[in-house]
Amino acid sequence: MDIKLSGIHHSYGEREVLRNINLDIASGQIVCIVGPSGCGKSTLLRLIGGLERPSLGDILQVGDVPEGCLNPLTYVFQDFALLPWRSVAGNISLVLEDHGISRVESQDIINNVLERCKLSDFADVFPKQISGGMKQRVAIARALAVNPAVMLMDEPLSALDSQTRELLMDDIVSLWTRKPFTAVYVTHNLAEAVRLGHRIVVLSRRPGEIREVVTIDKPLSERRHADPDLEQQQNTLWQMMRDEAMAADAELINA
Amino acid sequence: MPNDSKPDSKGAKSNFDYTKQAPGSHLATKQQPVPFRGGGFAPVSRPWMGFVVFFVLIAFLEAGTRIGFISALTIPKPSDVFNTFVELYSSGLLWTHLMPSLTRFVIGAAIGTVLGVSLGIAIGLFSYVRAGLVPLVAALFPVPKIALLPLFVIWFGIDEASKYALIAFGTFTPMVVATYGAVDNVDRGLIRMGQSFNLAWFSIVRKIVLPGAMAGILSGLRIALAIAIILLVAAEMLGAEYGIGAYILQAGSLYDLERLFTGVAILSILGVLVNSAIGLIEKRVLRWRM
Numbered sequence: 001m002d003i004k005l006s007g008i009h010h011s012y013g014e015r016e017v018l019r020n021i022n023l024d025i026a027s028g029q030i031v032c033i034v035g036p037s038g039c040g041k042s043t044l045l046r047l048i049g050g051l052e053r054p055s056l057g058d059i060l061q062v063g064d065v066p067e068g069c070l071n072p073l074t075y076v077f078q079d080f081a082l083l084p085w086r087s088v089a090g091n092i093s094l095v096l097e098d099h100g101i102s103r104v105e106s107q108d109i110i111n112n113v114l115e116r117c118k119l120s121d122f123a124d125v126f127p128k129q130i131s132g133g134m135k136q137r138v139a140i141a142r143a144l145a146v147n148p149a150v151m152l153m154d155e156p157l158s159a160l161d162s163q164t165r166e167l168l169m170d171d172i173v174s175l176w177t178r179k180p181f182t183a184v185y186v187t188h189n190l191a192e193a194v195r196l197g198h199r200i201v202v203l204s205r206r207p208g209e210i211r212e213v214v215t216i217d218k219p220l221s222e223r224r225h226a227d228p229d230l231e232q233q234q235n236t237l238w239q240m241m242r243d244e245a246m247a248a249d250a251e252l253i254n255a
Numbered sequence: 256m257p258n259d260s261k262p263d264s265k266g267a268k269s270n271f272d273y274t275k276q277a278p279g280s281h282l283a284t285k286q287q288p289v290p291f292r293g294g295g296f297a298p299v300s301r302p303w304m305g306f307v308v309f310f311v312l313i314a315f316l317e318a319g320t321r322i323g324f325i326s327a328l329t330i331p332k333p334s335d336v337f338n339t340f341v342e343l344y345s346s347g348l349l350w351t352h353l354m355p356s357l358t359r360f361v362i363g364a365a366i367g368t369v370l371g372v373s374l375g376i377a378i379g380l381f382s383y384v385r386a387g388l389v390p391l392v393a394a395l396f397p398v399p400k401i402a403l404l405p406l407f408v409i410w411f412g413i414d415e416a417s418k419y420a421l422i423a424f425g426t427f428t429p430m431v432v433a434t435y436g437a438v439d440n441v442d443r444g445l446i447r448m449g450q451s452f453n454l455a456w457f458s459i460v461r462k463i464v465l466p467g468a469m470a471g472i473l474s475g476l477r478i479a480l481a482i483a484i485i486l487l488v489a490a491e492m493l494g495a496e497y498g499i500g501a502y503i504l505q506a507g508s509l510y511d512l513e514r515l516f517t518g519v520a521i522l523s524i525l526g527v528l529v530n531s532a533i534g535l536i537e538k539r540v541l542r543w544r545m
Contacts, residue, residue, distance in 0.1 A: 051447060071451075071452050077444065079444055081445055083445060084543050085466045085543040094449075094454070095454070097454075098454050098455050128544075
């Protein structure tokens with residue numbers, strides 16, 4: 001299943017946040033969206049997943065939802081959004097409960113995603129007892145449990161320290177290599193974008209417009225930390241964004 | 256490359272050791288420990304403290320009435336109150352008074368709490384209900400419910416029903432206010448998460464909103480049940496043959512201070528028991544917060 005955005009405009013009252021966004025998200029690819037703070041990249045993600053309605057324009061699902069998919073558009077949130085009163089396994093079972101899946105079957109799914117995210121030993125602990133990195137692994141496992149057609153990742157690593165971030169990036173790469181998934185990955189971190197993105201969409205500052213779409217051909221599995229090619233790409237991106245970021249930084253909030 | 260870097264890093268290390276004592280430091284001058292300023296503002300469990308306070312208070316009253324610096328007219332001797340309680344218990348009258356009171360308390364509070372929590376959730380979830388009923392609840396909250404007892408007697412008769420209604424009404428308003436406040440405070444991010452996974456509306460309410468609001472609901476319940484005990488006695492004072500309130504009223508009209516205080520002590524014990532029962536429920540239901 002692909003996603004097609006055509007002519008998206010969005011504003012909150014008088015305040016225009018997104019302008020004329022046209023974008024195709026092809027299945028099996030990770031599309032990263034980068035841009036200066038406040039450029040509307042998270043808003044764009046909420047629009048894609050139907051948590052908000054665009055003021056103008058269409059967001060289309062192209063093609064059939066793949067078989068066995070319980071929730072085609074599935075988010076991974078920056079703040080993890082785990083229920084603190086449910087265990088790790090309970091948080092994953094939450095999203096399976098409304099689909100009439102048998103107990104045995106849902107237990108199978110839970111075990112499978114926990115194993116894929118290296119969480120098998122943590123099934124019965126509560127979110128409060130585990131580190132931020134582990135929490136985000138749980139959130140990713142929960143997203144994988146519903147077998148999504150498109151994963152919508154909203155700065156998933158931004159609440160983590162840089163070492164945990166490296167580890168999780170490796171995990172995301174290995175998850176993708178084992179079984180490619182489609183994802184829209186919003187981030188302000190260019191290093192994440194060049195490590196994980198097949199395509200990188202650069203937004204301008206508010207109102208966000210697509211400035212450039214950069215394609216990185218190097219396969220995900222061959223990208224390494226401090227890879228000179230990637231550093232090069234990252235630098236180009238930064239040159240492109242630097243002035244915008246400075247202007248965005250100097251802007252008054254709510255002005 | 257590794258051979259190269261080895262002596263280099265060693266050199267850097269000894270260099271670091273050398274400069275451990277920064278050039279500007281004067282170790283010879285005055286030294287003193289950094290003062291600790293981070294104490295307090297963190298409640299710690301001290302379970303015996305409550306008993307100590309009760310014990311000291313009662314011991315003080317007992318000593319005061321025995322020695323005589325507290326006159327027997329001001330307050331009865333705690334030991335006499337205790338004897339009256341034992342008498343009440345052995346005569347079997349304790350249960351005759353306690354059972355009707357407990358029944359009224361449980362039924363009235365249950366009706367009020369269930370209705371209050373339901374309406375509170377409805378106010379928390381639906382903007383129209385909120386806009387329509389929050390002013391009404393605000394208008395009802397400060398009404399002294401005792402003043403409405405004659406009205407309830409006309410509506411529900413002189414028997415038990417009017418007492419249930421009074422207690423239910425008294426617990427209802429604080430439960431509504433506590434519940435919708437608690438629902439308002441449920442993390443919106445969690446609700447969005449539920450919606451993003453296409454959970455059914457009812458699932459979101461049952462699995463996300465209710466557990467998220469539980470802490471606030473339980474702390475509202477503490478207040479509501481204390482109000483229920485107050486209203487229980489008020490209702491019984493106005494027309495009941497048996498009940499702790501009737502017992503206190505009888506004792507009061509005879510100026511029998513021992514019996515009056517026995518009744519009051521029973522109510523206090525009831526209050527403490529209710530409070531610790533809620534504490535136990537909190538411990539179970541809110542285990543995830545520990």
